[in-house]
Amino acid sequence: MHELTTTRNNYQIDPVLTVWGWEIPVYLFLGGMVAGMMIISGYFLFKGRQKEPTCSCFYVPWVSLILLSLGMFSLFLDLSHKVYVWRLYTTFKIASPMSWGAWILILVYPVIIANIFIRLPKFVTDKFPGLEKYSKMLTDRPRLIQNIGVANMILGALLGMYTGVLLSSLGARPLWNTSILWLLFLVSGLSGAAAFVHMVAKNIYERELLAKADNGFLTFEIFVIGLMFIGLATSTEVHQEAAQMLLSGSFAPVFWVFVVGIGIIIPLIIQLFAVNHKIQHTPVAPIMVIAGGLILRFVIVNAGQVSHYLNAHF
């Protein structure tokens, strides 16, 4: 026998960690979506698609800006000592991914705004006519626009990776402590963003392209999930236990039904038919992909908190 009993019963710590509620999964999901959108919009700018009047690179950054702000607000809501939030920006802690993230978020804003400036919508130029000259300055310089595209892609990739690294650096939680989490969150962010742009794109070429790209991302995501399980299953006992929670334990139904089934496999099948022109493009598959991405973050954050290091007290 091997039994541990403890008198500790700290709020949100025992019997399992529940310090992170809905705010962190929502923040990670929105961060991932923004990352994906920055990469997609940046790619279109890099390819010079801003010459196309219906290019999604004109409105996607607006969505990114809104989602990013909502994500940061969600993170802010999670903080339990809110009046000191400014402390994040009085220091940079190289070993803390949370600190990296705070600074990446600050760098992401100007890059998205630079993208927005390439073509300002009428309601903005009507209100602030002076801004138009900056917009013209950019449209006259295609190389600069390309560079803005590259900056969007790089910072988008960093943001997407960071959402995974944030969790995987917390080594005390075996489920998160897998070096592939950054890739899972990045590719999930990309597939969610591709699904969103596919759903709203006015340009038929872009819609087709993103549906195809999304199929690629979803297929790759299945592959990454497989790798994650192989990594956990071949690691220590606690990592194997963590994998079990998703494979057959209490988180398995929601993981397999909502994340893998409804979030990846079914939309992948629907979109394969759509890109082969067997059926029409509808918002059904993209909505499933986006919902699956959100549920993935919830499952990983919650199950990760439950997964425990070496049964330290049970």
Add this chain to the structure above:
Amino acid sequence: MARFAMVIDTKKCVGCMDCVVACKTENNVPEGYNRDWITQEAFGNFPNIQLEIRSERCNHCENSPCVSSCPTGASHYHDIGGVVLVNHDECIGCKACVASCPYDARFIHPDGYADKCTFCIHRVEKGDKPACVSVCPTNCMYFGDLEDPNSDVSKLLKSRKWHTLHPEAGTNPHVFYLT
């Protein structure tokens, strides 16, 4: 440079929880929270069963993930004795440290900041012992400087068998359990 550590003799500890009560009183630990607690570990096969009773708390790790994960520097190593402390007015309550501690030694104080055992540094700086050590009726707890070869803690670690909690976590804990 001092390096403070705690040594707890599991052969003497009876799990009376005096240390728990002393800590709560000394540090005004709010209701529903504990900075230290008692763990009983039973292992073996009948009839060869062993029981280890331990008074547990933050291990004031030398390589503490709570310090490295903190984005603001609120969690830090104190200049004296390498004690791991939290500056309340630098803590934003992000809980990264709480999630990163393999021992679940931290919690979020109802006032919003991360909280845990301080080795009673306010007493130690005055030359007193931590509250838990000073009240233990079986005298099973020792506190002192590992850098001083003549301290109780150094001598006990040299003369007795001991273990730390989950050394495989790589945190280099500084609470030692004599067995």
